[in-house]
Amino acid sequence: MALPATKDTGKGAGLDARLQALDVPDAGGWLGQARREALARLQATGLPMKRDEYWRYTDPASLNAPVAAVAAVFNPGDEAPTFDAVDRLKIVFVDGVFDPAASDDLAMAGIEIERLASAAGSDIHWAQGVFGVLEARAQSPVPRPFAALNTACATDGILIRATGRAARPVALVYVHASESSDATLHHCIKLEAGAELTILESGPAAARFTKVMEVEVGDGARFHHIRVQGRDHERRAVTHLFARLGAGSLVKSFTLTTNGRLTRNEAVLELAGPDARAHIAGAAVGDGDFHHDDTVFVTHAAERCESRQVFKKVLKNGATGVFQGKILVKSGAQKTDGYQISQALLLDDDSQFLAKPELEIYADDVKCSHGSTSGAIDETALFYLQSRGVPRASAQALMVLAFLAEAIDEVEDEAIADDIRGRLEGWLARHAAKGGK
Template structure:
């Protein structure tokens, strides 16, 4: 009976957008793959800690959260707005970057995005199925295709607005020797399901910074699928606050020698806040380096989840894989659920993982209180200190400082 209900939900969700060509073929392929595996359930290994029902229900009974404004206001960015009416591209694109809408790319018989759309997602869905990413590939009508051909001086800021469900799919290609910074923010309406596929060629560098603040959708599932060539670099950071359910998935495939992938996140929430970071990094080349650094601060019954895996394939010698997940529980009702994993088939590697859960350091709190710092302010200072290690993964000092200021502001208002 439960299987039939799931099948009915899937049938209602899979009303494919009109259109043919390479984009239509990719959508049909994703739909076929999704029908083969079905929607996720609590019995699935990587959904045991997070109930996927709010993300799969065809008609969620939730309201969109209010827009908290542009978190990157004041920065010199190239801002692109994506909403229920489509995509608004600016006229003043910086040098070294080409940007088009997904619809424009799909209308072309030959386009560089043809070989990437759905390709990295499909590869990242093996051996672990990622049905909601398949759903996105099949159903997304709005999105951007971004190609960096040089060092792009200004960050590309993708800002999502509107109250409806967000089903967006972005494709990013960083050519050899090019460098690009992608910023993301905005509302996801009542529910958001987004996919970003990032292909970083040999020697390319991609920075990815995402802010999911009080303005983000009530139920959010984001995915980043990345492929790194030789000496390529990907640095991704996500800041999350509040929201009912947020699941951020990262699937990184290191296929070139001497590549570097850094995936990090900081999250804090209270009450019905449920935050899930699920990361899978595959090392398939020599001298690869990866870092996973995740910090969560939870209070008033909030739940945090971390599932991180480092897979080192046979022959991927000299791999350096590091993974740490830590939580700070501000009361006895909150909980942190962690599942760190290492799977190694090479014998000359340096891989480690760790996970810890703790409370506020009472000695440090007493020290601050004894010097006249109010308890709430002292607690916020200790929280910011705890989260700082994750923000250290942000390379740009100005953006790093901005994220810390943003966290301090949210904590003061919480």
């Protein structure tokens, strides 16, 4: 579609170049309207700049660039793909484009699945109430320009409506095939009251990946989300999870990140109905030019809700970890139980962890705790293990897994949790050489 030039705010020129490089879709109907509104939001804020408070620790330059930087495609060899052992409905995207041949039939009892592209033609669609809606709500108090960009420009993605208990998890598999791919995916998920659904996400997706997942969780519904972000080291990704939780509902989200030049995972969770529970956790391990940013905003807007943020990072050889996490408790949200922990284990002196934990509370009868630490591995404990015959590298792996355990514990499915621990052990074994003694 024809784009009006962005008003020059000092950020405009960059945004115009960024938009021109994308193939901004032109759609009529409700989807076209949602995209135009998102574009207006984006043009009002512009792209983020390093001087923006919310981007202080993560340089957005490579995400702002009109063209994605080249990223080599990782060859996993004979390593079993993530979630392969799980009985699931598989939906495959290659460099951000739906691949029907590699995907299962988009049909399963208890849920409706549809591609974003095919929904564009309808006049009325359930996704109208979700697409761009949760994203728009999340633009305040902090703008999230890449999410608005995503809503405006994403041509592919998946729409899932769960009306009952989904028989199997839905697995979104992101294949990275071209070393210069720039993928934009937008998913919308709606769980009707009492529905239950597990979404698995895996793979690096593209050289550069911009993703939004909006999740409307109805009263008493349960949404599980487990993500493994792929082994490709040179990729860059900015992802967003927006969820709004109805009364008595549950959201549990866990992300494992083992590589990536740049990863920014934003999560905005709104506990909108009473007695809802939102748990969001992440385990990240990075070696060398690895930059990993978890930016989380949890809003308690109703009474008796519980939220947990558990983020653990293991960093070595100059890797950087960032955590920006906030709990906002609105004035009516009495009996809130909020918990936030962010911790980094620095395996050498070159790595760094930058954390900004925040609490903002307007209710007077709440329980909120937060903690943030970074430190080295306990040498005394390492020696203790070695003195019992455990080789130093194994001892270190044992202690790293113990450190990450609190985050991995948020994965309820034991088989998947075991698989995640196995992948972490593999990573630790491959990366033991440097930094070990």
